[in-house]
Amino acid sequence: MDPKDKDWKQEQDRVGRVKEVITAKQEKFEGSTSNLKEDIIDLRKKFWDDVTVNIDEPDDVIETYASIKQQAELLSERERSHGQYFKSAKLLERMQSSPYFGRFDFAEEDSSTESFYIGIASLMDEKEEEFLVYDWRAPVSSLYYDYSPGPVQYQTPEDNIEGEMTLKRQYIIQNGVIQGMFNTGITIGDTLLQKVLGGQATSQMKSIVATIQKEQNSIIRNENSRLLIVQGVAGSGKTSVAMQRIAYLLYQHRKQITADQILLFSPNQMFSSYVASVLPELGEENMQQSTYYEYVQKRLDQEYTLESPFQQVEEALTSRRKDASHLFEEMVRFKSSIEFKQLLDEYIDSLAKEGFIFRNIKFRKKIKITAKEIYNYFYQLNDQMSIPNRLELVKEWILKKLKDIESEEIEKDWPEEAAALLDKDDYMSAYQKLEQKQNLHEETFNDSIQEEQFLRSLVVKRKLAPLRKQVKQFRFMNIRKMYKQLFDQNPASLKLPEHWAFFAEKTLENLAAYYLPVEDQTAYLYLTDRLEGKKMNTDIRYVFIDEAQDYSAFQYSYIKEMFPSAHFTLLGDVHQSIFNHNEEYSTVLAEGWHQGQAVKQELLRSYRSTEPIVEFTKMLLEDGKKIEAFNRDGECPQIYHSDSADAQLDMIEKVARHRLSQGFETVAILCQTIDECRAVHSYLKEDLHAGLIYKETQPFQTGLVILPVYLAKGIEFESVLVYNASSDIYYKNEDRLMLYTACTRAMHVLDVFYQNEPSPFIERVPENKYEKKTAVQL
Numbered sequence: 164m165d166p167k168d169k170d171w172k173q174e175q176d177r178v179g180r181v182k183e184v185i186t187a188k189q190e191k192f193e194g195s196t197s198n199l200k201e202d203i204i205d206l207r208k209k210f211w212d213d214v215t216v217n218i219d220e221p222d223d224v225i226e227t228y229a230s231i232k233q234q235a236e237l238l239s240e241r242e243r244s245h246g247q248y249f250k251s252a253k254l255l256e257r258m259q260s261s262p263y264f265g266r267f268d269f270a271e272e273d274s275s276t277e278s279f280y281i282g283i284a285s286l287m288d289e290k291e292e293e294f295l296v297y298d299w300r301a302p303v304s305s306l307y308y309d310y311s312p313g314p315v316q317y318q319t320p321e322d323n324i325e326g327e328m329t330l331k332r333q334y335i336i337q338n339g340v341i342q343g344m345f346n347t348g349i350t351i352g353d354t355l356l357q358k359v360l361g362g363q364a365t366s367q368m369k370s371i372v373a374t375i376q377k378e379q380n381s382i383i384r385n386e387n388s389r390l391l392i393v394q395g396v397a398g399s400g401k402t403s404v405a406m407q408r409i410a411y412l413l414y415q416h417r418k419q420i421t422a423d424q425i426l427l428f429s430p431n432q433m434f435s436s437y438v439a440s441v442l443p444e445l446g447e448e449n450m451q452q453s454t455y456y457e458y459v460q461k462r463l464d465q466e467y468t469l470e471s472p473f474q475q476v477e478e479a480l481t482s483r484r485k486d487a488s489h490l491f492e493e494m495v496r497f498k499s500s501i502e503f504k505q506l507l508d509e510y511i512d513s514l515a516k517e518g519f520i521f522r523n524i525k526f527r528k529k530i531k532i533t534a535k536e537i538y539n540y541f542y543q544l545n546d547q548m549s550i551p552n553r554l555e556l557v558k559e560w561i562l563k564k565l566k567d568i569e570s571e572e573i574e575k576d577w578p579e580e581a582a583a584l585l586d587k588d589d590y591m592s593a594y595q596k597l598e599q600k601q602n603l604h605e606e607t608f609n610d611s612i613q614e615e616q617f618l619r620s621l622v623v624k625r626k627l628a629p630l631r632k633q634v635k636q637f638r639f640m641n642i643r644k645m646y647k648q649l650f651d652q653n654p655a656s657l658k659l660p661e662h663w664a665f666f667a668e669k670t671l672e673n674l675a676a677y678y679l680p681v682e683d684q685t686a687y688l689y690l691t692d693r694l695e696g697k698k699m700n701t702d703i704r705y706v707f708i709d710e711a712q713d714y715s716a717f718q719y720s721y722i723k724e725m726f727p728s729a730h731f732t733l734l735g736d737v738h739q740s741i742f743n744h745n746e747e748y749s750t751v752l753a754e755g756w757h758q759g760q761a762v763k764q765e766l767l768r769s770y771r772s773t774e775p776i777v778e779f780t781k782m783l784l785e786d787g788k789k790i791e792a793f794n795r796d797g798e799c800p801q802i803y804h805s806d807s808a809d810a811q812l813d814m815i816e817k818v819a820r821h822r823l824s825q826g827f828e829t830v831a832i833l834c835q836t837i838d839e840c841r842a843v844h845s846y847l848k849e850d851l852h853a854g855l856i857y858k859e860t861q862p863f864q865t866g867l868v869i870l871p872v873y874l875a876k877g878i879e880f881e882s883v884l885v886y887n888a889s890s891d892i893y894y895k896n897e898d899r900l901m902l903y904t905a906c907t908r909a910m911h912v913l914d915v916f917y918q919n920e921p922s923p924f925i926e927r928v929p930e931n932k933y934e935k936k937t938a939v940q941l
């Protein structure tokens with residue numbers, strides 16, 4: 164449609180009217196926020212003036228407490244409202260520039276036609292009577308995403324509404340001016356989607372709210388399933404859908420849940436920062452975000468050197484190149500499986516009868532309670548009780564013993580000596596405490612004997628405090644030795660897998676060095692939790708797992724138990740598994756977790772890459788035929804042959820330079836290993852300013868970057884150069900998936916380089932799907 168059109172003028176006039184309403188609301192808002200701000204400042208300043216502090220009598224203390232609490236609640240209520248106002252003000256600001264992105268005309272049966280305008284938030288008219296804009300998440304808005312003109316229906320909480328859609332229209336509005344307007348047919352504006360997808364990549368993921376596709380909408384709005392599993396091909400919008408779904412849930416259940424009750428497991432920290440701006444852009448707060456590895460680190464980092472998942476891949480790739488034993492792979496596979504979890508369960512059952520390992524309890528270098536004593540106490544408890552319950556009793560028993568130890572120690576010489584060494588501040592605060600105590604007991608004289616006793620007791624209590632804390636944290640049991648015992652004693656009662664001797668040897672070596680590889684981490688946590696009693700998180704209501712194909716079956720089972728009150732959304736792609744867990748993800752896909760409650764959805768259309776790139780990448784897979792490309796034109800992938808390492812590097816340099824000169828803002832050279840990345844990096848001339856990314860903690864950056872494929876997961880680049888896609892590098896099935904992952908990171912252009920022979924996976928791609936080159940002619 165063009166600006167001379169009559170409709171265009173009418174629409175622009177409407178945008179103008181809506182903007183006026185927004186301006187009026189903004190002014191009203193400013194008034195209320197500044198009042199609120201003043202209120203808050205005032206409240207903070209006068210906090211203590213309005214609180215009655217009196218601690219003379221117990222009743223006064225209670226009153227004082229109530230008064231402080233009331234004042235604090237008032238303050239936090241004002242602060243909350245201010246936060247809410249601030250968020251709404253930001254949304255209004257955004258809507259000033261672009262109040263809505265879509266419209267449809269709809270007539271309910273036997274009623275007249277009404278126009279519905281859809282935007283990032285709802286907007287009422289001046290009288291607060293009619294909707295000028297509907298929030299994209301409102302029930303009626305689903306019509307916009309699900310239907311083209313014709314008969315339609317949608318679901319409200321109460322009813323199913325049917326009717327006729329007579330028009331569907333999309334807008335690009337910038338700074339309050341309509342830049343583009345399209346009437347759309349079957350899918351939501353190919354034209355708009357073309358424009359969006361043809362744009363530049365940034366270091367932050369964008370929201371797709373204006374162009375959500377029908378198949379994506381059904382995932383975003385899925386309400387009923389306890390477990391929603393999405394299998395979506397590369398670039399099909401899984402991450403985008405996850406973010407939109409979170410925004411939808413926050414809107415739909417705004418009275419019941421808050422953003423901190425939603426947790427997203429993301430593949431790495433770089434990815435976490437990549438998606439961090441999507442929700443704020445939609446006026447919502449960010450959910451909690453963590454990588455699984457961060458969770459493991461929080462719990463085990465102090466005791467062990469932990470292998471990161473990326474070190475695990477790197478290790479696997481490097482040892483494979485050295486042709487190291489396939490037994491390593493076998494071990495990782497076994498330890499990631501449910502069979503290992505079952506083996507641990509059997510082992511834990513056996514510990515209920517014998518074999519538990521405790522630590523001696525020492526105080527001032529002397530053993531006060533021996534491990535044997537604790538052992539005897541533990542096993543004389545009723546064996547019908549669970550292990551955690553018995554340990555709870557053991558803990559109480561030890562704490563009681565520590566009380567006796569405290570009394571004995573107070574009478575010894577050392578506390579007196581230590582008391583003499585207390586520094587002035589400590590001494591003064593002890594003295595004040597004592598005085599307070601004396602006052603409370605209405606004793607008016609200063610008793611020096613009592614003072615000395617008080618100081619002794621203070622010193623002993625302080626010295627015992629860390630030990631008490633450790634006991635409360637169950638540190639009196641030796642998990643490490645019990646994990647070790649499983650491997651070095653091979654308990655006869657357990658059914659051990661083939662190659663166990665090899666697994667045991669390697670595990671014992673690692674434990675001796677206080678090194679915990681990825682495949683042992685979940686097992687170790689599981690053992691700890693089963694013994695101590697599970698650390699469940701019942702606050703979290705929704706768990707999202709992105710790159711779900713990279714989690715092992717054992718991890719799934721563990722995560723599921725960790726969040727018993729949560730609904731789960733898993734988003735993954737079996738074709739992008741580079742941690743070798745794709746079999747398990749296939750099992751999760753096939754069986755689900757919660758029998759009968761799992762819903763599976765497939766996304767087959769790829770939006771990220773141009774059609775020629777998708778047509779090429781799908782042929783890399785054995786079963787990629789059903790992947791559909793979105794019709795976006797572009798250059799054919801270029802495949803460069805070279806006959807030496809230097810020639811290849813030389814070509815890479817030239818092509819990277821060319822891609823940058825074409826104006827691409829994000830250009831990535833993807834390699835299999837970090838060593839390769841380093842080699843490429845040191846070859847490139849300095850004026851290219853290539854960034855080397857070798858750690859997952861580095862932030863996403865624009866310009867030219869070199870990184871291993873496994874760190875590029877979930878992320879996209881306008882231009883991708885794949886280094887060394889040669890027959891000796893990408894040849895096994897896992898390599899096929901890695902090559903597919905690498906090539907599917909490209910949005911607009913893809914260049915693949917190899918030396919001597921190309922990977923067999925490239926060879927099977929029909930030659931009309933790419934352009935073969937032996938030299939760089941630009």
Ligand SMILES: Nc1ncnc2c1ncn2[C@@H]1O[C@H](COP(=O)(O)OP(=O)(O)OP(=O)(O)O)[C@@H](O)[C@H]1O
Pocket residue numbers: 356359360369371374375376379395396397398399400401402403404736739770771876877878879907
């Ligand atoms: N409906 C849509 N409208 C506009 N852009 C979309 C839409 N769906 C997906 N995209 C875009 O396609 C690209 C890929 O999306 P996203 O990263 O969410 O896919 P993915 O399935 O998670 O990919 P991968 O598994 O390959 O990491 C992004 O640039 C995203 O903005």
